């Protein structure tokens with residue numbers, strides 16, 4: 489059995505991005521560890537926060553519940569602050585993750601990789617899927633930490649831009665109002681479109697048997713309902729279509745000319 493470490497920027501990224509992979513790995517008997525870089529300080533503040541309760545405490549508790557639902561055995565926190573979206577004043581906070589010195593942040597993650605004797609690490613693609621400064625930093629720190637700890641199996645999670653466009657076309661044909669659709673080719677706040685073109689993606693991972701777990705784990709992040717509510721309101725068949733596949737890039741390896749290959753990150757049981 490192998491040890492899989494999932495590296496993410498904020499609480500809730502683990503369920504949306506890699507919830508199916510986590511649940512599938514755990515179901516196959518692998519050890520799954522989640523490392524979260526920040527406390528998600530700039531997320532939505534829920535109405536029911538108690539006077540003595542902080543948003544970070546709430547989000548940690550939600551993440552622990554999400555991890556339990558997915559079969560993740562350990563949640564570790566790197567202790568940085570959420571940097572906020574590009575251009576926010578919080579970007580300048582010296583405790584923010586995107587300003588963390590690369591060596592320092594990489595060593596914090598590498599220490600966990602060594603302790604866990606990690607076999608496989610996941611991080612994000614070069615622009616963090618949509619340009620969030622903390623997500624871009626997950627890409628940089630993930631690779632630097634893997635090099636320090638000698639982890640050679642590194643995969644970058646991404647979104648399949650062509651698949652998103654096909655979903656939007658289907659939704660439009662089904663009569664969805666234009667304001668509920670978006671153009672996956674339009675620039676996100678860093679100027680790049682979301683995700684990665686299909687031709688540059690290495691691996692298509694089937695997690696269709698685990699979408700119920702994934703949905704349950706997204707539900708655990710109840711404080712962030714403005715972000716997650718849209719997903720949770722999808723009918724089951726739509727949710728299955730949108731979340732039953734997870735996409736990964738193998739950095740340094742040329743993708744197949746036929747597009748993503750069906751496969752898996754871990755040795756089969």
Ligand SMILES: [Zn+2]
Pocket residue numbers: 497498501620623
């Ligand atoms: Zn995030």
